[in-house]
Amino acid sequence: MNKIGTISLSVLLLASMFLPCFVVAPVTAQTPEPIKVGVFAPFTTAGLSFYAPWTKQGFELGMVYATTEMGYDNENKTEAGRPYEIHYYDTQGSASGVTSLVTSAIETDGIDILVGGTYSGIAAAIAPIAEEYKKIYFITPAADASLTAANFNPYIFRIARNNWQDAYAGVTYAMDYLNYTKFGFLACDYSFGYSGVDSMKTVIQEKGGSVISIQYAPLTATDFSPYITNLKNADAAYDIEYLFIIWAGNFAYLYGDLATYDLASDMEISGACIDILSMNVIEGSLTPPATYVGSTGLCLYGYQLPDNEVNDWMVAEHVTRNIQPDLPYFTFNAPELFTASAFATAQFLVNVTNAVPDLDTNLMINHLESNLTIDCPKGPTFLRPDDHQGLAEMYIAEAWRDNVTGSETEGFIIAKLVETLDRFDVAPPIASGYTPGGFAPATTPPLVLDPLTLTLIAGAGIAVIVIIGVVWFRKK
Incomplete structure (x- = not known):
């Protein structure tokens, strides 16, 4: 083969190495894949169904706020x-029925992130499914402390x-403000009640x-007389000074029987500003002069209690947007007990999905563990x-x-602020047995080159071809 032919063949072979740099695939407009969020709440459960619209209201308002007021500007999108x-x-x-519900949501509907689990038993049932499928699960508003302690798994996050x-709020008031030292409990017979009693008992001791x-x-x-009788007997023997009530759902029967048996004449019954609905239902169940007005104690949220711009926005937009009219639940246009925690949950969800747009679960865990x-x-x-x-x-x-x-x-009866307790003063003890920061990316991110870089590589390739060709020609 002559010199020119050899050079030509060499140039062609070298050029073929860089040819892909100049090949541009046709660009077609594609709709970005949605991020599918599954919210699990008791919409049709007797005694708890009013918690679901509060979660829906708060979560959807939180999504709007987070995507427009937190440095982002793309409503309901990343x-x-x-x-x-x-x-x-x-x-x-139903804790037993939720397993198939969540599994179907993931496998059939393609849900990417799990949210909710109002009832602690349901949250406990969802948690292992999140771990099995490696899905981030934001618990709200289930309060059983064991979910982020003894029963912790790294896919669980609870902003609520x-x-x-x-416990810290309630016991602080009873012991530091009222100076009581001897206590009784009337609690619901499931995980929320057990966890509530255990935590309060520990702080009391x-x-x-x-x-x-x-x-x-x-x-x-619906009949609390056996439990009230037991409390009266214990009081007669050991002098109970203060009764803590740990309950969820319908308070009417409970407070009706407390009034009927006049337990308040034997011991002080813990005050608490719970949800607007329950406080007014309790008031309606009492015979004057008995009243819930003046009841004072712990409160996890009331719409007039926080003093900050985010709460102001939520309260105003709760009226303006009226995402789900909740007149049947006695709450009108005011944010309710669990509205704020659902709102905050949405804020953290938007934060992490913008930080990790491909939803790599391990990277999301790392981000959420970065002292946010x-x-x-x-x-x-x-x-x-x-x-x-x-x-x-x-x-x-x-x-x-x-x-x-x-x-x-x-x-209507609502909560009026007595004192704000600092977040670190009421922080739960750490009992998860977990060391954060150990999650590596699930996959190695592919190398992505921008058009300018590709052009520079191609130019360098051509220069190399020319130099090699010249050198080779001169040697021959």
Whole structure:
């Protein structure tokens, strides 16, 4: 083969190495894949169904706020343009039925991130499924402390409070403000009640107090006379000074029987500013002069308690957007007990999905374990890496009748602030046995080169070809 032919062949062979740099695939407009979020709540469960719309209200408002007011500007989408697609699933309050519900949501509907689990038993059933499928699971508002302690798994995150935060707030008021030292409990007979009693009992004993009697009643109970009788007998023998009530759902039967048997004449019954609905239902069950007005104690949220811009936005937009009118639930346009925690959950979800747009689960865990603090309706909220538990302020509040003309809750009993408790003063003990920061990326990210880099590589390749050709020609 002559010299020119050899050079030509060599040049062609070398050029073929760089030819792909100039090949540009046709660009077609594609709709970004949605991020599918599954929200699990008891929409049709007797006694708990009012918790579901509060979660829905808060979560959807939180998604709007987070995608428009937290440095992003792409409502209900990531900054990269991936839309959030929210699917709601009715758990019907069934821990046994939720397993197939969540599994189907993941396998059939393609859910990427799990949210909810109002009832602690349901949250406990969802948690191992999240671990099995390696899906991030934001618990809200289930409060059983064991979910981020003994039963922890690294896919669980809870921005909402847990029983320990209730315990520190409630016991602080009873012992430091009221100076009581001898206590009784009337609690619901399931994990939320057990965890609540355990955490409060621990704090009481740490402060030098004692627990005289603990009574557990089924969540479906309509007759509380046996439990009240046991408390009266324990009081006669050992003098119970203060009764803590740890309950969820319908309070009417409970407080009706407490009034009927006049337990308040034997011991002080713990005050607490719970949800607007329950406080007014309790008031309606009492015979005057008995009243819930003036009841003072722990409060995890009331819409007039926090003093910050995020809560102000949520309260105003709750009226303006009215995502789900909740007139049947007595709450009108005011955010309710679990609205704020669902809102804050959405904020953290938006934060992590913008930080890790491809939803690599391990990278998402690493990001959520990076000492995140986000300004939420309950003020700056810190996500503790050690157990994935959110830390936010708690409150001591007094129940009062809203007499402000034109208020969304005019004429109804709501919470009035007595004191704000610092988020770190009510922080639960760390009991997860977990060391954060150990998750590596699930896959090695592919090398992505931008057009300018490709052009430079191609240019360098051509220069190399020319130089080799010249050198070779001269040698020949």
